[in-house]
Amino acid sequence: MSKRTISGRTVVITGAASGIGRALAQRLSAHSCPVAIADVDERGLKETEVSLHGPALAKVLDVRDADAQHAFAAEVREWAPQPIGAVFNNAGVAVASSVLDAVPEDDNWLWDINFHGVVNGTRAFLPILVEQDEGAIVNTSSVFGLAGMPNQSAYCSAKFAVRGFTDSLRQELRGTGVTAINVHPGGIDTNIVRNARFRKDPEGRGRTHEQMVQEFAAITLTKPDKAAAIIHRGVEQGKARILVGPDAYVFDILTRLTPTHYYDVMSRFEAWLRRRGPAPSRAGADAGARR
Numbered sequence: 049m050s051k052r053t054i055s056g057r058t059v060v061i062t063g064a065a066s067g068i069g070r071a072l073a074q075r076l077s078a079h080s081c082p083v084a085i086a087d088v089d090e091r092g093l094k095e096t097e098v099s100l101h102g103p104a105l106a107k108v109l110d111v112r113d114a115d116a117q118h119a120f121a122a123e124v125r126e127w128a129p130q131p132i133g134a135v136f137n138n139a140g141v142a143v144a145s146s147v148l149d150a151v152p153e154d155d156n157w158l159w160d161i162n163f164h165g166v167v168n169g170t171r172a173f174l175p176i177l178v179e180q181d182e183g184a185i186v187n188t189s190s191v192f193g194l195a196g197m198p199n200q201s202a203y204c205s206a207k208f209a210v211r212g213f214t215d216s217l218r219q220e221l222r223g224t225g226v227t228a229i230n231v232h233p234g235g236i237d238t239n240i241v242r243n244a245r246f247r248k249d250p251e252g253r254g255r256t257h258e259q260m261v262q263e264f265a266a267i268t269l270t271k272p273d274k275a276a277a278i279i280h281r282g283v284e285q286g287k288a289r290i291l292v293g294p295d296a297y298v299f300d301i302l303t304r305l306t307p308t309h310y311y312d313v314m315s316r317f318e319a320w321l322r323r324r325g326p327a328p329s330r331a332g333a334d335a336g337a338r339r
Contacts, residue, residue, distance in 0.1 A: 050227070050286040052184065055079040057133025060124055062111055062169055065092025067238030068188070068279070069138045070099070071272035075280055077102045084124045086111075087139065103129060111139045111165030114172070121172035132176055134184040134283055137169040142244035143202045154245045155202040162206035167213060174217075174226070181225040184283055187214045188231045191299040195310055199250035218288060229288060231279055234295035236270050269293050 059076050063069035064085035070092075077083045077100040086109035087093040097106040105127050107120050124132070140162045143154045166187050177183035192200055193207030211230050218228040249255040270278075270293035282290035291297055298317060302310040 052133075052182075052227075052284060052286060054081065054133030054184070054280070054283055056081060056130065057183075058082045058084065058124070058128040058130045059133055060084045060086075060135040060169075060173060062086045062109065062137055062165070063139030063188075064096050065089035066096075067240065068233065068236060068272050068275050069136070070096045071276035072136055072138070072279065073104075074099055075273065075276045077104065079280070081133065082129050084120075084127070086120060111137075111168060112160045114168040117168040117172040121176060124173075125176055131180050132173070132183050134186050135169060135173040135177070136186045136188070136279075137166040138186075138188045139165050140188060140190075140240065142240050144199055144244055144246050144250050145202070146199050146250045147201050149248070149250065150201065151245075151247065154247075157245065158202045159206050159209075162203070163209045163213075166210050170213075170217065170228075177226045178224065183226050185214070185217065185226070185228045186231060186279070186283060187228065188233070189214070191232050191234045191296050193230070194232060194299050195303050195314070197311070197314075227286075227288070229283060229290060231282075231290045231292060232296050232300070233275055234269060234291075234293035234299065236272060236275050236293065238272060269295050 054076070056079070059072075059081045061069050061073050061076075061083065064073050065087035066089070069085070069087065073083050073085050073096055080102060082103035082105075083100055084105040084107070085093060085096055086107045087096075088108065088110050090108045093106050093108060097104050105124065107123065109116055109120055111117065141158055143158045145151065145154065170185050170187065174185060177185065187210050189210040190203070190207040192204045193211040196204050214228045214230045221227055246257045275292045278292050279290055291300055295317075299310075299314070302313055306313070
């Protein structure tokens with residue numbers, strides 16, 4: 049691992065209107081980073097901006113729009129008072145559906161944001177980092193980029209794609225001062241499940257969207273500020289893969305030890321978490337949301 053310092057450098061964060069994106073912006077701003085933040089949620093983005101204490105550039109941005117991402121990169125290049133230390137491609141959404149009942153428009157919406165949004169952000173900012181010969185592309189995958197889970201085919205496929213794309217990029221950057229990092233959050237208390245596209249209970253139990261939100265809330269183990277601290281430290285420690293939360297380590301170990309039977313163990317672990325009762329704050333299931 050090659051250690052790097054991003055504190056004091058300019059950072060770029062998408063999905064910054066709430067959740068991990070907002071927590072990263074607040075933490076890095078407190079560590080003297082000029083922060084360029086983007087999100088499609090203008091109101092949430094403004095709330096994040098006013099919570100920061102240092103230089104900030106806020107941009108209402110749909111990460112699906114490659115041209116808009118390139119324009120944002122050009123704007124950040126002109127604005128940045130310090131070299132760019134890291135670009136966090138963090139925006140993401142969720143869909144709950146079985147493969148049998150999947151709605152193609154919903155899956156395409158998710159893939160366009162969760163995977164193509166990451167690719168667009170990487171392609172927009174990578175030339176700047178390569179020109180600097182320093183910095184990190186930090187892409188949010190998921191524990192669902194480590195393991196395939198039922199009723200999450202669109203989400204898992206996008207997060208596996210982020211993982212493969214980022215790992216491939218990291219090998220291409222060998223010998224340069226730039227690196228690519230995968231982040232694999234477990235259950236994080238964000239809005240991603242509340243904002244998910246949901247048409248019916250994929251398990252056939254007749255649950256409402258709100259009931260599913262509450263069930264996800266019961267199994268979240270990590271708050272956004274804790275997740276942001278883990279990610280910040282992981283980047284500066286030079287990690288190529290950052291696991292966020294104790295459940296992320298469970299996923300990682302099980303997929304290594306029992307690559308075809310991990311879900312049997314995970315389903316029992318999830319049932320145990322749900323018996324603890326719902327978390328006392330808003331619900332979420334993973335890193336970052338399209339806020």
